[in-house]
Amino acid sequence: MDKMTQLLKLLEKTDTIEINEFRMDFEELEIQLMPAVQRAVQQVVQKQAAAVIPKKIIPEPFAPPVHDYPGEVAEVQLGAGTRKPVLLGGQKALYRFEEPQPNPPVVTFDVFDIPMPGLPRPIREHFSDVMDHPGDWAKKAVKDFGANMVTIHLIGTGPKVMDKTPRQAAADIEEVLQAVDVPLVIGGSGDPKKDPIVLEAAATAAEGERCLLASANLDLDYRRVAKAAIDYNHAVLSWAITDINMQKTLNKYLMKEGLTREDIVMDPTTCALGYGIEFSIDVITRTRLAALKGDKDLQMPMSSGTTNAWGSREAWMKKDEWGATDYRGPIWEIVTGLTMMLCGVDIFMMLHPSSVQLLSEIGSTFTKEYLETDVPDISNWITELGV
Amino acid sequence: MDIYRLLPQTNCEICNEASCMAFATKLSEKETQLELCTELESEQLEKLESLLAPAVREITFGTGDKTATLGGDEVLYRYELTYYNQTPLVIDVSDNMDDAAFQARVKLIEEAEFERTGEKLKLDAIALRNVSGSNEKFAETAEKLKKSKLPLVLCSMDPEAMKAALEVVGDERPLIYAATENNLEDMSNLALQYECPITIFVNNDLEKMKELSRILRAKGIKDIVLDPSTFVGDGIGDTIDNFVMIRRLAVEENDEDFRFPILGVPAVTWLYENDEVQGGIKEATIAATLMNKYADILIVHGTNIWELIPMLTLRQSLYTDPRKPQAVDPGLYEFGELDENSPVILTTNFALTYYTVEGDLKSDKANCYLLVLDTEGRAVDVSVAGNQFNGKSVTDLIKESGIEEKVKTRTLIVPGLGAPVSGEIEDESGWEVMVGPRDSSAVADFLIKLKNKT
Numbered sequence: 068m069d070k071m072t073q074l075l076k077l078l079e080k081t082d083t084i085e086i087n088e089f090r091m092d093f094e095e096l097e098i099q100l101m102p103a104v105q106r107a108v109q110q111v112v113q114k115q116a117a118a119v120i121p122k123k124i125i126p127e128p129f130a131p132p133v134h135d136y137p138g139e140v141a142e143v144q145l146g147a148g149t150r151k152p153v154l155l156g157g158q159k160a161l162y163r164f165e166e167p168q169p170n171p172p173v174v175t176f177d178v179f180d181i182p183m184p185g186l187p188r189p190i191r192e193h194f195s196d197v198m199d200h201p202g203d204w205a206k207k208a209v210k211d212f213g214a215n216m217v218t219i220h221l222i223g224t225g226p227k228v229m230d231k232t233p234r235q236a237a238a239d240i241e242e243v244l245q246a247v248d249v250p251l252v253i254g255g256s257g258d259p260k261k262d263p264i265v266l267e268a269a270a271t272a273a274e275g276e277r278c279l280l281a282s283a284n285l286d287l288d289y290r291r292v293a294k295a296a297i298d299y300n301h302a303v304l305s306w307a308i309t310d311i312n313m314q315k316t317l318n319k320y321l322m323k324e325g326l327t328r329e330d331i332v333m334d335p336t337t338c339a340l341g342y343g344i345e346f347s348i349d350v351i352t353r354t355r356l357a358a359l360k361g362d363k364d365l366q367m368p369m370s371s372g373t374t375n376a377w378g379s380r381e382a383w384m385k386k387d388e389w390g391a392t393d394y395r396g397p398i399w400e401i402v403t404g405l406t407m408m409l410c411g412v413d414i415f416m417m418l419h420p421s422s423v424q425l426l427s428e429i430g431s432t433f434t435k436e437y438l439e440t441d442v443p444d445i446s447n448w449i450t451e452l453g454v
Numbered sequence: 455m456d457i458y459r460l461l462p463q464t465n466c467e468i469c470n471e472a473s474c475m476a477f478a479t480k481l482s483e484k485e486t487q488l489e490l491c492t493e494l495e496s497e498q499l500e501k502l503e504s505l506l507a508p509a510v511r512e513i514t515f516g517t518g519d520k521t522a523t524l525g526g527d528e529v530l531y532r533y534e535l536t537y538y539n540q541t542p543l544v545i546d547v548s549d550n551m552d553d554a555a556f557q558a559r560v561k562l563i564e565e566a567e568f569e570r571t572g573e574k575l576k577l578d579a580i581a582l583r584n585v586s587g588s589n590e591k592f593a594e595t596a597e598k599l600k601k602s603k604l605p606l607v608l609c610s611m612d613p614e615a616m617k618a619a620l621e622v623v624g625d626e627r628p629l630i631y632a633a634t635e636n637n638l639e640d641m642s643n644l645a646l647q648y649e650c651p652i653t654i655f656v657n658n659d660l661e662k663m664k665e666l667s668r669i670l671r672a673k674g675i676k677d678i679v680l681d682p683s684t685f686v687g688d689g690i691g692d693t694i695d696n697f698v699m700i701r702r703l704a705v706e707e708n709d710e711d712f713r714f715p716i717l718g719v720p721a722v723t724w725l726y727e728n729d730e731v732q733g734g735i736k737e738a739t740i741a742a743t744l745m746n747k748y749a750d751i752l753i754v755h756g757t758n759i760w761e762l763i764p765m766l767t768l769r770q771s772l773y774t775d776p777r778k779p780q781a782v783d784p785g786l787y788e789f790g791e792l793d794e795n796s797p798v799i800l801t802t803n804f805a806l807t808y809y810t811v812e813g814d815l816k817s818d819k820a821n822c823y824l825l826v827l828d829t830e831g832r833a834v835d836v837s838v839a840g841n842q843f844n845g846k847s848v849t850d851l852i853k854e855s856g857i858e859e860k861v862k863t864r865t866l867i868v869p870g871l872g873a874p875v876s877g878e879i880e881d882e883s884g885w886e887v888m889v890g891p892r893d894s895s896a897v898a899d900f901l902i903k904l905k906n907k908t
Contacts, residue, residue, distance in 0.1 A: 132702040164695040330787055341570065341767040342806065348746075349533040356531075380810075380895070381763060389568075390760030398735055402742040402764045409694075409746045410593040425739050432691030442658050442689035446634065448722050449583045449609045452755065454550050 085395045133165045138361035141328035143368050146250030147277035153250050155413045156368030164437035172430035173414045174423045175216035175252050176208035177374055180239045181223040187383045189396045190418045201239050202246035209247045210419040218252035219243050225256030233268030240272045252279040257289035270295035282306035293324035306334040309346045315364040328366055337371040339379045340403045356409035368413035376403035397422045457481055460502050461536035463766045464491045509705040511714050513651050513677045515629040516605025522578045524750040525715035530705050541745050542578035543544040544607055544753045549595035550585040564603050568763050571809040575766040581753050584610035589618035607631055613640035624648035642670055651677035658692055660685050665714040667711040684719040694747050701748040710884050715750030724755050734761040741765050779831030790821030797822045799867040802829040802837050811894040818898030827851050833869040845878030852883050
């Protein structure tokens with residue numbers, strides 16, 4: 068009988084074998100687990116996992132996903148001299164939980180140098196008593212509706228409107244400057260030939276007050292607008308049409324003329340809700356991300372022509388199936404502005420008082436820290452909401 | 455390539471593609487279903503499912519033709535790719551309403567509709583809240599909703615009530631709202647038993663949410679929805695932060711505890727508002743805020759159409775695929791009663807432009823031929839600036855459409871913003887160009903005045 072068979076015979080009646088001081092030397096050990104063993108082990112593990120019901124919830128490490136950003140947004144001051152200054156931009160991060168932004172979003176109320184026809188009723192009813200005088204209009208916007216700033220649109224200077232002269236424009240500017248002490252945005256009529264001349268006259272009239280000249284774009288003599296800004300210490304609104312490359316180019320040109328990042332606010336163009344808002348979302352998101360990633364041609368605060376929302380037919384058209392225009396209009400403006408604000412826009416041109424209020428409420432949270440606000444316990448909202 | 459390696463590589467064409475490589479490409483673009491390949495071993499199938507799984511889990515609740523799908527996103531910003539699965543809008547009803555009011559509200563939710571750019575925008579689901587405090591009432595009311603056309607979200611923090619309701623409607627796979635640290639054990643067992651997706655609720659505590667998610671996942675639950683709390687006062691800042699953090703952790707860090715759709719509750723607005731108008735405006739504002747920041751499903755309370763229209767419109771805009779031009783087929787379209795003396799107007803094939811014009815012509819009962827120019831989905835002013843709208847392209851359209859055989863007129867009415875190219879259109883086509891109004895709402899009047907003049 069060979070040794071192995073002898074050994075096995077000895078072990079026939081044995082249940083267990085205990086080996087002491089066992090030692091195995093090897094260079095490489097290959098263990099093959101039969102599939103049955105694998106399955107058995109897996110099943111045991113699964114059963115154990117399912118059976119575990121922790122009586123005490125074990126804390127897991129949770130880390131807020133905070134990013135580091137190599138770039139930051141420039142801080143632009145509007146308002147000087149007899150104005151109370153307002154600061155825009157200065158963000159060092161994308162979200163407040165990373166770093167709260169230093170300056171809250173700002174709303175500038177639209178007023179016009181003529182009793183603007185075609186203003187939707189929900190707006191006209193608030194301002195009809197002051198629409199003949201831009202000074203009174205601005206005063207009401209600030210006093211009654213808490214405007215941080217006022218935008219005076221010199222629509223009347225348009226050749227097809229009233230073709231007001233630059234001197235008349237300057238007079239209107241002076242009237243508004245006297246009426247309120249908030250910083251001003253000065254807008255032309257949109258006529259590419261006349262606007263630079265008008266803005267130049269306005270810039271002179273407002274010397275020392277640090278206004279935002281609206282606007283410089285590639286379709287007009289932006290050099291003239293830039294010069295007016297430099298000569299009389301104003302900032303310039305750099306307007307591109309939902310095109311990030313156009314925006315960069317324009318900014319580069321403006322800076323070549325002598326303006327700095329602290330003198331420029333960008334308007335990447337706001338398309339109204341339902342009329343291309345998604346294009347604005349994309350370009351504004353990309354612009355802010357590029358700034359924070361270090362693109363020096365895009366590191367300026369941004370502006371939104373939120374009043375564009377009123378051009379949407381849903382905002383003004385009478386239609387029974389759509390409900391009352393009284394509410395649709397303001398909501399259209401709020402949702403448009405809000406969407407832009409959540410992408411990083413810093414200053415909003417708006418018309419309706421309630422839209423302004425709601426937007427500012429949400430915007431003011433951006434300068435606060437995560438988890439530093441007292442929040443209610445809403446665990447019972449299901450029953451508390453009532454019938 | 456990772457996908458291709460896991461396929462059988464036999465090019466058997468059972469999946470309707472010419473080769474496994476083609477199938478792999480389509481799979482990576484979400485243009486086909488993995489299930490079409492019946493030749494996969496279970497190990498390959500599992501690996502592929504994991505590889506193809508989106509950063510945020512895609513969840514469907516409801517059954518049959520009463521379903522809603524949420525989640526499925528891959529990117530943080532829509533410009534990087536696109537967003538998937540429009541945010542379902544869920545309106546609540548309570549189990550404490552009298553039957554007439556209840557039925558009326560359900561009907562309102564089912565029939566709410568807003569047409570825009572050729573699409574009918576509607577609401578997606580009903581949330582039943584357990585207000586009565588009675589398990590029987592909750593179950594009875596849930597049973598009534600079996601007849602509804604919309605899938606269901608069951609809202610109660612009480613597992614006994616949830617159990618009673620699931621005994622009646624569990625087979626329809628409602629979304630369970632919600633599991634909390636106080637009811638986790640019982641609620642999760644119900645989710646497993648009835649194979650329903652389940653929501654986790656925490657009151658502004660992502661650390662806790664992570665723990666609860668981990669526990670549910672360990673039990674084998676895969677369909678989880680996350681509600682970190684919707685605050686509508688100053689707390690909205692925390693809500694926005696929570697939504698963003700969850701989404702970032704899912705997309706950028708592959709954090710398995712947070713790779714789930716997010717639920718917002720703008721309805722919380724009504725805990726603090728009594729006025730129907732102020733409340734509606736506020737709620738629409740909150741809904742818009744959350745939808746912009748990663749909300750995958752929203753529970754809303756107000757039903758006024760003027761409140762819903764902005765939400766539906768924002769949703770439609772956000773979820774448009776940025777890679778696809780929004781265009782309709784160019785060519786000749788007919789409106790109203792036509793003969794050889796009918797006028798001919800022109801517009802571009804940008805979807806928004808076309809549907810606005812079409813809507814106006816129909817509602818104003820205009821009689822005219824409409825030529826739609828292929829500007830690759832650009833609006834009138836944009837295509838004039840970009841030179842897609844020019845003398846030659848319009849002339850080609852006129853010739854190809856066969857309009858010259860249909861009408862005697864050789865006058866083309868162009869949109870107001872197309873005025874700059876009227877001269878070159880006249881030169882190329884030989885037609886006379888008349889510049890029409892800037893807004894299509896004025897077209898019908900314009901055509902009537904024209905008719906009266908001749």
